[in-house]
Amino acid sequence: MDASAPSCLNPAALTPQALRLEQERQAQLLAAIRAGHGPLPAGWAGHRVGLLAHQRHARATARRALAGAYPVLAAWLGEVEFEALAWQHWCQTPPRRGDLARWGAALPEALASEGPGTGTEHASLAALEWAVHVAARAADPVPGLPQGLDALQTTPPEALWLLPQPGLALLPCSPQVWARWCAAQPMPPPGSEDPPMPCEWALVRRVGWQVAVRALPADQARFTHRLLAGDNLGEALTRAAPGNFQDWLRDALAEGWWRAVSTAAPGSLHDEDEEP
Structure with missing residues (x-):
């Protein structure tokens, strides 16, 4: 069989032995593409130039896939540096699924390993x-006020958990990173006016078909972080109560951060993990 092109065989039509051989052939081809040198894959019927063509295609695919998730970072680094980063990440952490939009979750950790400074x-x-x-890519937000909201008035806070809307996330964000993010947006987020609002944390949430990002004051962020970490409302209030709970609650309800108030501890508050 000519191994110069990826196989389009139907795995269900192969015998177990043939499937194992095909998997080995594909693994050898992918390893050769990532390496770009060394011995040609077993069964390779073409010239090395064919392998290099596959490698060029893989590099372009890696850049496009990663730029889809990291457009601001791509613009910051520039085309040449970002393509090199995408290819390095592809080689070190290759996709494991066919949906390339799920690939790239491990990039922030990989960049953090570069150490303090620009890498941070x-x-x-x-x-x-x-x-x-x-x-x-998260599910649509649950519309309206959180289900079970009345429990805030009838149930002790130690017996209540706030369940986030799909895709809700809270991240540390320095003023420099916040300014770069805001500058890249066609519509500046609230709090990005000049002079900019001090930012140490950014809250990410779905708003209809779009994603909204806003700066969050440190006291509200610490409290929200405890809730997202799985604390019940009583624990979060004890550990990191915001300066003004009513202000926090007003914003949380008006902007739809939470989908429900639950009297049962959830098994998980987080969305399904994406592929590295």
């Missing part, structure tokens, strides 16, 4: 962009 800012911006990317 790159990682912080990447974390914000990935949260926006996940929120854009």
Whole structure:
């Protein structure tokens, strides 16, 4: 079989032995594409130039896929540096699923490993962009006020949990990263006016078909973080009560952060993990 092109065989039509051989062939081809040198894959019937063509295609695919999730980071780094970053990430953490929109979750951590300085800012911006990317793909928000809201008046806070809307996320965000994010948006987020609102945390949420990002004061962020970490309302109030709970509650209800108030501890508050 000519191994110069990826196989389009139907796995269901292969015997177990043939499927194993095909998987090995594909693994050898992908390894050769990532390496770009060394021995040609077993069964390769073409010239090395064919392998390099596959590698060029893979590099372009990696850049497009990662730029879809990280457009602001791509513009910051520039085309050449971002393409090199995308290819490095593709080689070190290759996709595991066919949906490339789910690939790239590990990039912020990879950038953070570069150490303090610019790498930290790159990682912080990447974390914000990935949260926006996940929120854009999340389920539609539950409309209206949170279900069970009346329980706030009838049930002790130690027996209440706030369940976030799909895609809701809270991230640390330095003023420098916030300014770069805001500058890249066609419609500046609230709080990004000049002079800018001090920003240490950014809240990401779905608003209809769009994703909204806003700066959150530190005291409200600490409280919201405890709720997203799984604390019940009583624990969150004890550990990190905001300066004005009524102000926090007003914004949370007006902007639709929570889908329900629950009297049962949830198994998980978080969306399904994306592929690295």
